[in-house]
Amino acid sequence: MTLNPADTGFVDHLRAVLPADTLRPAEPRYLEEPRGRYQGQAGVIALPRSTEEVAMLLRAAHAAHVPVVPYGGGTGLVGGQIMGAAEGPAPLVISLERMTALRGVYPQENVIAVEAGMILADVQRAAREAGRLFPLSLAAEGTARIGGTLATNAGGVNVLRYGNARDLCLGLEAVLPTGEIWHGLSRLRKDNTGYDLRNLLIGAEGTLGIITAVSLKLSPIPAEQGTAMLTVASPAAAIDLLAMARDQLGETISAFELIHRQGLEFLRETLPDLRLPFADLPDWCVLIDLGLPKGRSPADALAALFETALDAGLCADGVIAQSEAQRQALWSVREHIPEGNRRIGSVSSHDISIPISRIPDFIVEGGKRLATLGDMRINCFGHLGDGNLHYNVFPGQGKDRRAYDHLRDEVKRCVHDLTHEYDGSVSAEHGVGRLKVADLARYGDPVKLAAMRAIKQALDPHGIMNPGAVVPLAD
Known part of the structure; x- marks a missing residue:
């Protein structure tokens, strides 16, 4: 189906049926994404105030065969909110920023x-x-x-x-x-x-x-909250600790984050004022967060877990927050890891999920395969409790990221091929957007992809909704 641009005639029609301040010319902030890898286009930006106004916009776009790009907060990391010129004519961008009731x-x-x-x-x-x-x-x-x-x-x-x-x-x-x-x-x-x-x-x-x-x-709201950062010998030990924590603490565990030494070193290098919990950085550590009912002490529960883990040889050291300020300080370390990564500058970043029991082998094999491509540093961290790893690859120490530009696609293919081999997903929580459409076509089940195309055709027969995102074209 041929799509048409959101041109002057289309915009004039919208102005005739919508409140005067609903439309505005394309502005750069609607055409950019956080990593700067996509440059978007727009014929017009619409800021509706009601569901009925959204409906009027889509009815008009459907009738005129004009592409539509929905816009939320613009924080997506896979280009889902940005439509470039290669994917079709200038779209109608619809931002819901006024619909906040x-x-x-x-x-x-x-x-x-x-x-x-x-x-x-x-x-x-x-x-x-x-x-x-x-x-x-x-x-x-x-x-x-x-x-x-x-x-x-x-x-x-x-x-x-x-x-x-x-x-x-x-x-x-x-x-x-x-x-x-x-x-x-x-x-x-x-x-x-x-x-x-x-x-x-x-x-x-x-x-x-x-x-x-x-x-x-x-x-x-949990009556009592507690946080600890515990060192572990390896990702395998972290997984054993997760199982132990679940046995002792049940469903009170809110988060269980895996952190690698490389991420802490990046923080020490780029954010020297950020206080790290260990003077001697461990190779691996985990951040555990608990939410308990009234009358139970998170610090005592975490101390008991640490003692059991120490006896089992899973942990060697740890910090248990004794106040809300200390708890926030531990979380601040985890929350600043992406900022440290950004300041170093990655060659290629990956949001993947792996069956939890296979994560240790994946990490070892990933390091071996990437080493054959060149001198690189890997910061592997993320939500171990649900198998979601942020597996990010960086230039070797003292090397310029631009020297690795020719390797970016090869690094991504290496990581994603291995993820597929380990029965994982190349998109754990960031979505497909436009960045991973080719990956979905490469690794996706053909029956699923055919069903997706059929659903898309049934609900969006003119193909106006976010063209180029998520759904791979048929071969």
Whole structure:
């Protein structure tokens, strides 16, 4: 299907049916992404204030065969929010930044309903004001919008206990590519009435419609929280420690993060004022976070775990937070690792997931294979509790990243081929976007890909929604 640009005639039509300040010319901030690897285009930017205005925009785009790019907080790392000239004519970009209303809070039901443009941190704040916890937590939570986090099925640090964004969503209101509004903003936990359109739209990255409002699961706020950073001899020891922690502490573990010495060295080099918990940096350590009911001491629980792990030879040292300030200081180390990576400058960064028991072998084999390509440093860290690794490759010590530009694609192929060999996924929590469409075609199951194309064709017959993202073209 041939697409048409959001040209002057199309824009004039929109101006005739929408409030005067809904449209604005293309601005650079809507055409950039955090890593600077994609440059977008737009015929016009639309900032609707209501679901009906979103529907009017999509009805017009559907009728005129104009491509549409939904825009959330712009924090995506795989180019899903940016459409370049090679993928089609200048699109209509729809930002939901004005749709930030709180639709309702239901503390007895542990539910909150908000519009899709609300910032994730504001959703968390609204939940806390109602005495509840919305546990989805990301590095970009101060700018990411809840609609975008659901459209990409974002993960973050608390997946081990609370699940991905998908697991925290009960219902959606959304506008389909034809401009029809789906009123699915349910607060029900059981609704077995046919195909699950909610889960189809979650993770679709705006290729099947635009999420305009969401109802989300809340949880009780843990009465007591505690954090420890424990050294471990190896990733295998970290996995054994995770099993031990689960045996002792059950579902009270909110996060279990694996940290490599390389990440700590990057922090020492680029952020010297950041206080690290160990003077002598360990090869590997884990960050454990607990949320306990009233009357239980997290520090005592973590101390008991450390003693058991020490006796079993899994841990050699550790720091257990004795105050909220100390707890935040430990988390600050983990949260600054991406900033340290950014300042060093990677050759190629990878968001992958591996079956947990196979992670130690993957790390060893990955190091061997990359060594055949050149002198490189690997910072492997991430959410060990759910198998999600951020496996990032950097220039050798003292070498310029630009000297590795010719190797970027080869490094990525090396890591992704190995991930596939180990029954993993080349996209754990960042989505597919445009960056990984070729990977999906290379590694994806052909039956699944055919089903995806069929769904796309059924819901978006003119192919206007986020062209070039997620769905690989048929061979």
